[in-house]
Amino acid sequence: MNLGLKGRTAIVTGASVGIGLAIAEGLAAEGTNLILAARGGERMAAECSRIAGTFGVTATPVAADVATEAGVAAIVDAAKAAGVDILVNNAGTGSGETVLDAPDAKWDQYWDLHVKAAVRLARGVHPLMKARGGGVILHNASICATQPLWYEPVYNVSKAALLMFSKTLSYEFIKDNIRVNTVNAGLILTPDWIKTAKQLTAASGGDYEAYLQKVADDFAPIRRFGTPEEAANLFVFLASARASYCVGSTYYVDGGMLRTI
Known part of the structure; x- marks a missing residue:
């Protein structure tokens, strides 16, 4: 199936390992040029070199912590130079605590990583996508956004907030032909x-x-x-023109883990 992604440019955050790296490889296999961001600059640069050599695309590494304003600015600056059609907000991490023992600093840390990063990147890429006639923004949330695991309340809450942000953003951005959707992964x-x-x-x-x-x-x-590649397949499809009527929705890749309809 031709997904129509050849020659497009995509930002993927948290792209040096796991689901983010698999998404980058899946997009590259379709001919998509990449701007790949991660905190580990050397590792990200090595993966970009490998991907570019394997798939014949451009892969630009950005060493950036998306939980900071400076990190987001570095990614947006790279996009200004290359242009951008697709943004995959993938950076994130799990947690482990109770509500009673989690300090304010931990709540702030996860809010910055899972929510404010998405807000800042959306503001940054919007004019760039609008200038190109539209685009796609995908958020990697989690099944825990709707079906929480008891041992990580900070993660659950921040991912639920990301889910609502994604839905709200979809209303605002679709007028500029920018589609916004969310993927909730289960056990990957x-x-x-x-x-x-x-x-x-x-x-x-x-x-x-x-x-x-x-x-x-x-x-x-x-x-x-599931494998990271199984999760990535859904992201790649949603980034493509084949998903042109998918707007403001949440899609699960969870092996049946979700226990509600």
């Missing part, structure tokens, strides 16, 4: 999941794979984790 086997599983099982023999299988058995009817 990223390096963070593996790292956490190894830490949790270190004292009991280190069978992290069995731990992960139990998580999948407990939460996902499909009884396995």
